[in-house]
Amino acid sequence: xxxxxQSPSNKVTEKGKDVExxxxxxxxHTALYWYRQSLGQGLEFLIYFQGNSAPDKSGLxxxxxxxxxxxxxxxxxxxxxxxxxxxxxxxxxxxxxxxxLSNEQYFGPGTRLTVT
Amino acid sequence: AQKVTxxxxxxxxxxxEDVTLDCVYETRDTTYYLFWYKQPPSGELVFLIRRNxxxxxxxxxxxxxxxxxxxxxxxxxxxxxxQVVDSAVYFCALERNTGFQKLVFGTGTRLLVSP
Numbered sequence: 001x002x003x004x005x006q007s008p009s010n011k012v013t014e015k016g017k018d019v020e021x022x023x024x025x026x027x028x029h030t031a032l033y034w035y036r037q038s039l040g041q042g043l044e045f046l047i048y049f050q051g052n053s054a055p056d057k058s059g060l061x062x063x064x065x066x067x068x069x070x071x072x073x074x075x076x077x078x079x080x081x082x083x084x085x086x087x088x089x090x091x092x093x094x095x096x097x098x099x100x101l102s103n104e105q106y107f108g109p110g111t112r113l114t115v116t
Numbered sequence: 117a118q119k120v121t122x123x124x125x126x127x128x129x130x131x132x133e134d135v136t137l138d139c140v141y142e143t144r145d146t147t148y149y150l151f152w153y154k155q156p157p158s159g160e161l162v163f164l165i166r167r168n169x170x171x172x173x174x175x176x177x178x179x180x181x182x183x184x185x186x187x188x189x190x191x192x193x194x195x196x197x198x199q200v201v202d203s204a205v206y207f208c209a210l211e212r213n214t215g216f217q218k219l220v221f222g223t224g225t226r227l228l229v230s231p
Contacts, residue, residue: 031217042120042207042221043161056218089159095217104151105219107161 002026004108006092012114013082021077021111025094032075033095033105034067038088046090049075082115089113118143120210122222129198129229137193137225139208145169150184150191151209151219161207167191198229 005024013019025032034046045059049069060066064083069075079086089112093105119142129135141150152164165175167184175182179196195202205226209219 033218035219035221042122042223043209043219045218045220048218059218091161093161103217104163104166105217106163107153109158109160 004092004094004106006090006108006111008111009109010112010114012116015084015115016081018078018080019082019113021079021090021092021113023075023077023092023094023108025073025075025092026106027073029094029096029106030072031095031103031105032069033093034075034077035091035093036061036088037091037110043091046077079113082113084115087113087115118145118210118212118220120208120220120222122206122208122225124225125223126226126228129227131200131229131231132197133229134194134196135198135227135229137195137206137208137227139191139193139222141189141191141208141210143189143210143212145212149211151211152182152191152193153207153209155205155207155224157204164193164206195227198227200229200231203227203229 007022030051032049035043037043047067048056064080067077089110091107091110093107095103095105121140148169150167153161154164155161172184181194183192205224207224208222211219
């Protein structure tokens with residue numbers, strides 16, 4: 001079946017502009033995650049959505065970052081007034097989260113964001 | 117605090133050599149999960165293994181094996197008879213058993229396997 005998809009695959013933007021990154025999770029997966037991978041760094045958790053619960057936003061680095069998930073499916077990560085340090089690969093993942101049980105997260109190919 | 121350390125930034129081996137990727141973690145939780153993911157040049161992370169903290173048995177899957185030792189907080193990954201296709205960045209990750217399944221990742225180890 002279809003995996004996690006993300007768009008665009010690459011985005012170049014000028015400093016100060018807003019960008020929107022999209023994630024389509026695997027159908028039926030109730031949990032959705034956003035991570036950021038900066039050059040030479042590991043993956044940094046940003047935000048987590050689980051069903052209709054309030055999202056866990058504890059990883060968002062600043063108030064310029066926000067995300068929403070409409071209808072429990074597609075998610076959009078928005079970065080306002082982009083800065084050069086926002087340049088990174090933004091990865092989305094989804095899983096069949098089942099309460100406290102762990103399930104592997106399936107990752108999308110990522111969006112490479114370059115802020116010039 | 118949750119932390120994962122992968123001290124090896126990059127490892128280079130020649131095909132057919134065995135290679136071990138180290139992972140050391142820190143957590144105060146008694147129940148947690150450990151993962152390994154592979155990130156090939158295409159960029160998409162591929163799940164390799166999930167291990168519950170209560171299960172310390174070593175696991176083997178083909179050329180891959182994992183050694184989990186709670187006493188040293190380590191979860192090392194060995195590739196036997198490495199192949200060029202194993203070239204990738206490998207991430208170790210820790211997940212708390214809290215229902216909020218966010219992963220804490222190490223910084224990754226880049227493995228280069230040359231012919």
